[in-house]
Amino acid sequence: MNAVLSWFATNGGKIDSASVGFTEFDGAGRGAVALRDIPEGHVLFKIPRSLILSTTTSALPRRVGLEQWRARGMHRGWAGLILCVMWETANGAASRWAPYLESLPSTFDTPMFWSEEDLEELRGTSVVEKLGKADAEKDFSEKVLPLVQSRPDIFPPETIPSFYTLEVYHIMGSRILSRSFDVERDEEEGEADVGNTSSGSAMDVDEPHAPEQEDGEGSSEDGEAEDEDEDDSIVVSMVPLADMLNARYECENAKLFYEKDSLGMMSTKPIKTGEQIWNTYGDLPNAELLRRYGHVDLVPLNESTDASTSDPSANPSALGNPGDVVEIRADLVLSVLDLPPQSEAKTKERIDWWLEQGGDDVLILDSDHTIPPALISLIRLLQLDDADWAKTVEKDKPPKPKLDAESMGVVIRVLERRLGEYPTTVDTDIALLLQTTNTELSLNKKHALAVRIGEKRILERTLEDARARVVAAAVAASSGNGKKRKAGEELEAERNTRTKTQRKR
Ligand SMILES: C[S@@+](CC[C@H](N)C(=O)[O-])C[C@H]1O[C@@H](n2cnc3c(N)ncnc32)[C@H](O)[C@@H]1O
Numbered sequence: 001m002n003a004v005l006s007w008f009a010t011n012g013g014k015i016d017s018a019s020v021g022f023t024e025f026d027g028a029g030r031g032a033v034a035l036r037d038i039p040e041g042h043v044l045f046k047i048p049r050s051l052i053l054s055t056t057t058s059a060l061p062r063r064v065g066l067e068q069w070r071a072r073g074m075h076r077g078w079a080g081l082i083l084c085v086m087w088e089t090a091n092g093a094a095s096r097w098a099p100y101l102e103s104l105p106s107t108f109d110t111p112m113f114w115s116e117e118d119l120e121e122l123r124g125t126s127v128v129e130k131l132g133k134a135d136a137e138k139d140f141s142e143k144v145l146p147l148v149q150s151r152p153d154i155f156p157p158e159t160i161p162s163f164y165t166l167e168v169y170h171i172m173g174s175r176i177l178s179r180s181f182d183v184e185r186d187e188e189e190g191e192a193d194v195g196n197t198s199s200g201s202a203m204d205v206d207e208p209h210a211p212e213q214e215d216g217e218g219s220s221e222d223g224e225a226e227d228e229d230e231d232d233s234i235v236v237s238m239v240p241l242a243d244m245l246n247a248r249y250e251c252e253n254a255k256l257f258y259e260k261d262s263l264g265m266m267s268t269k270p271i272k273t274g275e276q277i278w279n280t281y282g283d284l285p286n287a288e289l290l291r292r293y294g295h296v297d298l299v300p301l302n303e304s305t306d307a308s309t310s311d312p313s314a315n316p317s318a319l320g321n322p323g324d325v326v327e328i329r330a331d332l333v334l335s336v337l338d339l340p341p342q343s344e345a346k347t348k349e350r351i352d353w354w355l356e357q358g359g360d361d362v363l364i365l366d367s368d369h370t371i372p373p374a375l376i377s378l379i380r381l382l383q384l385d386d387a388d389w390a391k392t393v394e395k396d397k398p399p400k401p402k403l404d405a406e407s408m409g410v411v412i413r414v415l416e417r418r419l420g421e422y423p424t425t426v427d428t429d430i431a432l433l434l435q436t437t438n439t440e441l442s443l444n445k446k447h448a449l450a451v452r453i454g455e456k457r458i459l460e461r462t463l464e465d466a467r468a469r470v471v472a473a474a475v476a477a478s479s480g481n482g483k484k485r486k487a488g489e490e491l492e493a494e495r496n497t498r499t500k501t502q503r504k505r
Contacts, residue, residue: 001030003099004099004100004241007098008047008051008100008240011050012050012051013045013047013048013241014045015044015046015241018036019035019038019042020032020044020045020277022244028246028295029105029246030244031245031276031277032044032245032277033275033276034271034272034273034274034276035273036273037271037273038270038271039267040269041267043265044254044264044266044277045265046262047240047242047263047264049261049262051096051239051240052183052238052263053085053088053100053237053238054081054183054235054236055074055075055084055235056185057237058085060083060087060154061074061075064151064154072143072146072147073143078136078139078173078236079143081176081236082144082172085172086164086168086169087155088101089101090159090163097238097240100240104179105175108171108178108294109443109447110174110292111128111290112170112173112174112291118448121444121448121452122451123421124422125448125452126327127291136169136170137166140166144164144169145164177292178292178293180236180238181237181239181242181256183234183236183239184258185233185235242256245265247278247279247280247281248278248299249322250283250322251278252279252280253277253278254266254271254278254279255279255280281293283323284323285321285323285324285454286320286321286323286447287325287451287454294447295447296321296450297321298321298450300318301318301322302318320453320457321454322367324366324367324454324457324458325366325367325455325458326364326365326366326418326455326458327362327363328362328364328365328375328418329361329362330361330363330378332417332418333363333378333382334347334382336410336414336417337383337410339382346389350381350382353393354378354381357396359374359398360374363378365458365459366458369458369461369465370462371466373401374401375411376403377399377400377401379407379414383406384399405470408466411466412463412467418459419456419459422452422455426457426460429449429452429453
């Protein structure tokens with residue numbers, strides 16, 4: 001840390017060292033701590049733009065030649081930035097970022113590096129299919145290695161076995177995934193236009209991006225389909241010191257802000273002496289935290305729980321991540337509907353139309369346990385008869401998310417089938433957590449348990465609520481209530497009451 005701090009100061013970085021210290025936190029690596037009471041709005045440290053490491057500040061793209069760089073597709077996805085970090089590392093002490101790069105971790109707890117046996121523990125969660133290992137390896141073998149091998153003047157052949165291997169590519173990718181920020185392009189350096197490395201990333205592209213404020217961090221080497229409309233004003237960047245702050249669900253008390261020639265880490269709340277200085281990674285679900293950062297958040301799930309209880313095995317049902325979600329793929333909905341094979345073409349037409357309308361192919365359940373309106377709308381769309389489908393297309397609007405008895409039946413079957421994708425039940429998982437002492441279970445297995453339990457809890461509660469509503473509607477329908485209503489109408493009436501109550505809250 002000392003080497004990084006003196007490099008930082010020598011190169012124009014400013015740190016309020018009376019207020020901020022860096023120390024090791026148990027199970028979380030390095031982090032920042034308040035050395036005195038810090039008021040809100042206080043600048044903790046400032047990073048000059050010249051210390052930011054990206055494809056616009058590394059000399060590599062220009063050494064390769066911007067035309068070559070683009071021709072080889074290095075301006076798209078993550079390959080370009082990863083290669084810059086590899087090259088800067090290979091340059092050793094000659095790199096502008098040498099002490100910083102030397103201080104970065106080379107081992108990670110992210111599933112990218114897990115054994116097959118450990119990955120099996122994540123079956124049913126969305127983590128494994130999002131790892132992007134195969135895409136990263138394709139980028140390495142099709143883009144990065146051919147470029148490296150074609151330019152011995154820049155990448156001396158004897159350095160390839162140590163600095164330009166697939167293993168190093170994954171390590172550098174993981175450093176970027178767990179530490180990078182979206183930084184707005186400096187207008188002057190924008191002239192260089194080496195392209196945007198963030199295209200197709202799984203990083204915070206979904207976060208609203210305030211123009212004067214840096215928001216969250218995280219990036220990915222697992223480029224998805226590349227988007228022609230990529231935002232050229234954002235450059236994925238390594239920001240020394242700013243990336244040494246840890247994060248925890250709703251604990252953020254500092255954030256990175258744009259200033260003219262620098263980025264400033266500023267307190268967003270008063271911070272007491274001795275408290276950790278937390279950034280935010282966007283209060284992600286545990287599945288995403290694990291995939292990108294290699295840790296999970298376990299916080300008390302309700303106010304009555306003792307906040308000091310951070311050991312999940314002490315009271316596993318009281319801790320979790322309130323930001324957890326469950327992803328339900330649209331094809332699971334299709335499999336539940338079990339539509340006749342002759343309607344395959346019609347179904348495809350409807351799905352394509354749904355996607356064109358901006359509908360998602362993954363539906364998200366979150367911890368408020370309500371049934372996602374998009375799920376109801378999709379179920380109804382897939383069940384329309386031909387005449388109603390034609391009317392829907394004419395109106396150019398997907399069906400309203402009206403939860404009638406038939407749709408509710410499908411929803412329940414979807415939730416049951418989704419729950420069945422995990423090999424174990426939530427009770428088995430909690431029993432496992434209770435039976436095993438901390439030393440018996442590896443960190444990977446503990447993390448996988450936390451992800452699984454969080455997701456299954458959401459599914460089970462949503463399912464319980466849905467079943468209870470069916471029963472309530474059936475009881476109301478059979479009791480007549482003055483005039484006899486159909487169970488479906490009861491469900492609808494009950495849904496409206498719930499929505500109003502929720503709005504009031
Ligand atoms: C941006 S870096 C933060 C600095 C890092 N601790 C270090 O030693 O350089 C992100 C990494 O810090 C660790 N981390 C951050 N917040 C954490 C938390 N709440 N619990 C455990 N580890 C955490 C994870 O390893 C994550 O990949």
